[in-house]
Amino acid sequence: MSATRVKLSDVARDAGVSPATVSRAIAQPDLLSPKTLAKVRASAQRLGYLPDGAARALASGRSMTIGAIVPTLDSAIFARALQAMQARLAQSGYLLLVASHEGSPAAETQAVRALLGRGVDGLMLVGAERATETTALLEAAGLPVVLTWCGDGRFTAVTIDNARAGRLAAEHLIGLGHRRIGMIAGHLQFNDRQRARLAGARRALAEAGLDLPDSLVVEQALTLAGGRAGCAMLLELDTPPTALIGGIDLFAIGCLEEAHARGMIVPDDLSVVGIDGLDMSAHVSPGLTTVHVPTGRIGNLAAQTLLAMVARQPVEPETLLPVELVVRRSSQAAAG
Amino acid sequence: MSATRVKLSDVARDAGVSPATVSRAIAQPDLLSPKTLAKVRASAQRLGYLPDGAARALASGRSMTIGAIVPTLDSAIFARALQAMQARLAQSGYLLLVASHEGSPAAETQAVRALLGRGVDGLMLVGAERATETTALLEAAGLPVVLTWCGDGRFTAVTIDNARAGRLAAEHLIGLGHRRIGMIAGHLQFNDRQRARLAGARRALAEAGLDLPDSLVVEQALTLAGGRAGCAMLLELDTPPTALIGGIDLFAIGCLEEAHARGMIVPDDLSVVGIDGLDMSAHVSPGLTTVHVPTGRIGNLAAQTLLAMVARQPVEPETLLPVELVVRRSSQAAAG
DNA sequence: AGCCTTGCTGAAAGCGCTTTCATAGTAGCG
DNA sequence: CGCTACTATGAAAGCGCTTTCAGCAAGGCT
Numbered sequence A, B: 001m002s003a004t005r006v007k008l009s010d011v012a013r014d015a016g017v018s019p020a021t022v023s024r025a026i027a028q029p030d031l032l033s034p035k036t037l038a039k040v041r042a043s044a045q046r047l048g049y050l051p052d053g054a055a056r057a058l059a060s061g062r063s064m065t066i067g068a069i070v071p072t073l074d075s076a077i078f079a080r081a082l083q084a085m086q087a088r089l090a091q092s093g094y095l096l097l098v099a100s101h102e103g104s105p106a107a108e109t110q111a112v113r114a115l116l117g118r119g120v121d122g123l124m125l126v127g128a129e130r131a132t133e134t135t136a137l138l139e140a141a142g143l144p145v146v147l148t149w150c151g152d153g154r155f156t157a158v159t160i161d162n163a164r165a166g167r168l169a170a171e172h173l174i175g176l177g178h179r180r181i182g183m184i185a186g187h188l189q190f191n192d193r194q195r196a197r198l199a200g201a202r203r204a205l206a207e208a209g210l211d212l213p214d215s216l217v218v219e220q221a222l223t224l225a226g227g228r229a230g231c232a233m234l235l236e237l238d239t240p241p242t243a244l245i246g247g248i249d250l251f252a253i254g255c256l257e258e259a260h261a262r263g264m265i266v267p268d269d270l271s272v273v274g275i276d277g278l279d280m281s282a283h284v285s286p287g288l289t290t291v292h293v294p295t296g297r298i299g300n301l302a303a304q305t306l307l308a309m310v311a312r313q314p315v316e317p318e319t320l321l322p323v324e325l326v327v328r329r330s331s332q333a334a335a336g
Numbered sequence C: 001a002g003c004c005t006t007g008c009t010g011a012a013a014g015c016g017c018t019t020t021c022a023t024a025g026t027a028g029c030g
Numbered sequence D: 001c002g003c004t005a006c007t008a009t010g011a012a013a014g015c016g017c018t019t020t021c022a023g024c025a026a027g028g029c030t
Helices: A008-015 A019-027 A034-047 A053-060 A076-091 A105-117 A132-141 A162-175 A192-207 A224-235 A249-261 A295-310 B008-015 B019-027 B034-047 B053-060 B076-091 B105-117 B132-141 B162-175 B192-207 B224-235 B249-261 B295-310
Strands: A065-070 A095-100 A122-126 A145-149 A156-160 A181-186 A217-220 A243-246 A271-276 A289-292 A318-321 A324-326 B065-070 B095-100 B122-126 B145-149 B156-160 B181-186 B217-220 B243-246 B271-276 B289-292 B318-321 B324-326
Touching (some): A019 A034, A053 B053, A076 A295, A076 B095, A105 A122, A105 A132, A122 A295, A145 A295, A156 A162, A162 A181, A162 A243, A162 A271, A162 A324, A181 A192, A181 A224, A181 A249, A224 A243, A224 A249, A243 A249, B008 B034, B019 B034, B065 B076, B065 B105, B065 B295, B076 B095, B095 B105, B122 B295, B145 B295, B156 B162, B162 B181, B162 B271, B162 B289, B181 B192, B181 B224, B181 B249, B224 B243, B224 B249, B249 B271, B295 B318
Parallel strands (some): A243 A271, B065 B095, B065 B122, B145 B156
Antiparallel strands (some): A289 A324, B289 B324
């Protein structure tokens, strides 16, 4: 074990200055004369001084920490967004405190409470739908909050147009002549992203005079296996769809799998379109047609926005990032 | 914005008790009489009191926060491990502070410094190889540290036998009659996991009287594209290998891709084996033979171990988790 | 030359909580 | 019953830092 930790006053004594000066050497170096600064830095260096974050946070009111609450870290999507956030935050000396709620609003509330208690300087959340208690907590705390993927018009947000993503997927399929299109969506409970994607697809179909009956929509857990299962259900219908939209790429990849297992050829026997634009989607076979979502940018921008808010700079209330259809081999013109 | 935050003393006044009592109501409820406890809780509830973590950390010396430093969050492997950690920690009221170093030892040092500064109660790191400065920092701090994937005999560790993973992959291929086996490894610089896997494979080959010349080993960035590129290089050799080992599943999946793009049939023309056991690997086509690594368990156990260490309970200096060969369709007996 | 800036540093008061230490009841015991 | 031994609470001293608020030099100005 170490000797008692070196503290600011030790550095001050060593450098022959007051604690205030050492503090300034760390936080506002330009207030000091070059000579003093050098002296303090030398002492700090030599003693191996590491400021105590808790004390700094308590005294200054800022923890240099940003919180992020996602449904799960175990998802290529959120992992990428968090990596991007973390990278951006690190540049500014901030650290990321993460929590996940696994799709439970109550767990999200708990997470917000925990992060707020830890004194995060800002908070990133996914989606706009949550327990009213959570929102109340957030508002009472009055700290910078950035919503991602979906906004609610109240909190600052970095979003994508999920409905448009659904629409693009559907329109692509409609354009290819498909008339009977199915969709596998994530559980719509507490998942506004999936709801919006489904609604967008449904809307596009309706505008084309097509219907998206409940029988052609299945809700599944957000996993590859969920995609397979959903695909299986849809393909076993009396009149199965000729094309499928996956609410996330993972679903679509599951569809590819399931179709393959059934001896069906994608895209000859079934067209499949995903939404997300995972790296993996370009590499499955056949390459997955998907609506690309700039996941990394969402994370980066969320971090940037939070940082700006912490610094009391003005920010866009809502930044809408573009989604884009990427056509690959998993979709083609409907037979006949 | 909110009114000034409710603090402990407000609750104390409201409940008609001393601050000490309120503090105890939070941290050591059984020290209070049921009556007092109820009174305090009621006040806290009504006022919406949320303890200030920074103040608690400063006064108590514990931040209820565990740090984790991984190469990147944007990897199915680390994402899963972190999710498992986070879930376990949350159960005990701890939060996860994450940082990534993107393969840079210097960045890792910085991250350690940042996390130590934030007063984490414990730290999870990946691998055993790091800048001596980092190790010095860790030792000086004298806080619970758990290494994952690889241990170094000094710090507590939750590991897998990476060499064995490489060996299992190689032996499987050797057993199938392959004589010319190539390997795609991650950059070996600052990556002891990859080095061990390569060494294990090489050892197995040597024991079978086979050679793994440098020409059959390529180092690539840890991405799917890296796997493809590595595969391409190996296949373009004058006498290309008949089987490939991917240092991570992503590489192996890249190989599947690349082989497919070249019109080669896996496993007829080329056998491919990965190491990791990604979910995705069961779903690519052909299904990937891989050495499964219990990634989630690593995270869970790392969390559990850290929690035990924080509580000053004795822990295993090193827990070795099993790896296991999972044979799927991407590997078969060598032709002729 | 006297006065006012401007620039740099120090003194000291907290930030909101935990934690000895001390105290006052309360019960148990011979 | 008087004494010990708890138990439940309060008083107060920090935890290590930041941040006004002053103060003192050293110039710049008229």
